[in-house]
Amino acid sequence: MLERVAAVRYAVPLREGGSLPGVVEASDDGTYVAKLRGAGQGLKVLVAEVIVGEIGRLLGVAVPRMVVLDLPRAIARYEADEEVQDLLTASIGDNLGVDYLPGSFGYDGSRPAAAEVAAPILWLDAFTANVDRTWANPNLLLWHREVWAIDHGAALYVHHAWARRAPDAARFAALPFDASEHVLAELVPAGQLAAQQERAAATLTEPALRAVVDLVPQEWLETSEALPTADGVREAYVEHLRARLAAPQHWLPGGSS
Numbered sequence: 494m495l496e497r498v499a500a501v502r503y504a505v506p507l508r509e510g511g512s513l514p515g516v517v518e519a520s521d522d523g524t525y526v527a528k529l530r531g532a533g534q535g536l537k538v539l540v541a542e543v544i545v546g547e548i549g550r551l552l553g554v555a556v557p558r559m560v561v562l563d564l565p566r567a568i569a570r571y572e573a574d575e576e577v578q579d580l581l582t583a584s585i586g587d588n589l590g591v592d593y594l595p596g597s598f599g600y601d602g603s604r605p606a607a608a609e610v611a612a613p614i615l616w617l618d619a620f621t622a623n624v625d626r627t628w629a630n631p632n633l634l635l636w637h638r639e640v641w642a643i644d645h646g647a648a649l650y651v652h653h654a655w656a657r658r659a660p661d662a663a664r665f666a667a668l669p670f671d672a673s674e675h676v677l678a679e680l681v682p683a684g685q686l687a688a689q690q691e692r693a694a695a696t697l698t699e700p701a702l703r704a705v706v707d708l709v710p711q712e713w714l715e716t717s718e719a720l721p722t723a724d725g726v727r728e729a730y731v732e733h734l735r736a737r738l739a740a741p742q743h744w745l746p747g748g749s750s
Contacts, residue, residue: 495543495708498523498590499563506577513580516593519562525590527562528646531583536713537653538646539589544730545621545645547705551696552613555641561710562590587710594641600633600676606640608685611677614642616689619670619744620737623648627674651733659719660729666736672746683747690741697738699731706730 499520506515507526517527530536546556569581600606606614614633618626625647626632632644651665672678706727714726737744 495559495561495710496521497561497563497587498525499565500525500527500568500588500590503527503568503572503577503581506574513577515577517562517590519560519590523560523590524593524595525560525562526557526593527564528589528591529564529580529584530586530588530713531580534646536715537649540652540709540713540730541621541647541649542589542591542645543709544705544734545617545623545648546642547708548621548697548702548734549613549617549642549645551701551705552617552693554613554617555639557592557594557641557643559592560590562588564588587712591643594634594636597634597636597641600631600635600640602628602676604635605680606633606677608680608682610640611680612685612689613693614640615672615675615677615681615746616686616693617642618648618675619672619746620693620734621645621648622650622665622668622670622744624650626676628676631676633676649730649733652730655720655726655729656715656717660733662729662732662736665733666740667743668737670744670746675746678746686745686747690745694738697734699735702731702734702738703727706734 500517501520502518504516506513515527517525519525528539549556564584566585569578572578634641711723714723720726720729
């Protein structure tokens with residue numbers, strides 16, 4: 494399970510993020526970027542962050558450590574900004590904390606990532622249908638001379654439809670991925686991406702996928718008429734990931750080997 498820590502001080506909002514994340518000091522003396530459950534995108538964004546980030550970690554992608562961040566009611570009491578105060582009040586309870594990387598700066602291509610670093614990130618985004626890693630919003634940081642992948646909430650976007658209709662793993666498996674605008678696309682030869690598919694398929698066994706999905710806190714899993722239990726929601730994520738992994742011919746940029 495993800496480690497649980499308690500927020501002790503909300504330091505500053507990060508207003509460049511659409512969901513208004515903020516920097517929070519926690520009970521373990523750590524500093525985290527708080528992704529808040531009360532933000533407009535809802536709980537499914539937190540689920541995607543955990544699943545995609547932890548899959549990336551299995552593949553060797555540098556992803557900041559994640560924790561379940563307990564936000565107490567009192568934390569909003571001394572916040573002067575009414576917008577932030579309302580968001581904090583709406584987010585009491587379990588939120589997502591992402592390790593804050595002090596001194597990091599945004600990836601701008603001036604020091605291009607090596608192909609062996611770029612390939613797992615591009616593959617991860619294609620696999621999880623993450624449309625939010627373009628030059629307009631790279632969602633990559635440079636820290637200690639490493640490229641770190643952040644902000645995976647836009648991935649697995651098909652799960653937003655599960656409230657209205659039954660999940661369809663086969664449909665997700667066949668969903669194409671357009672890599673033409675991806676920030677790292679030019680750095681990865683097609684052959685290297687096909688090799689990355691083979692490595693990923695060997696790593697992401699069904700037990701590995703289940704272990705990743707099991708990291709998601711129970712209360713973040715939103716049930717529906719088609720998915721009336723949290724266990725059913727977990728199973729839907731596993732089925733979608735397993736089906737997509739088995740069908741790279743539909744989504745892998747450059748085709749599969």
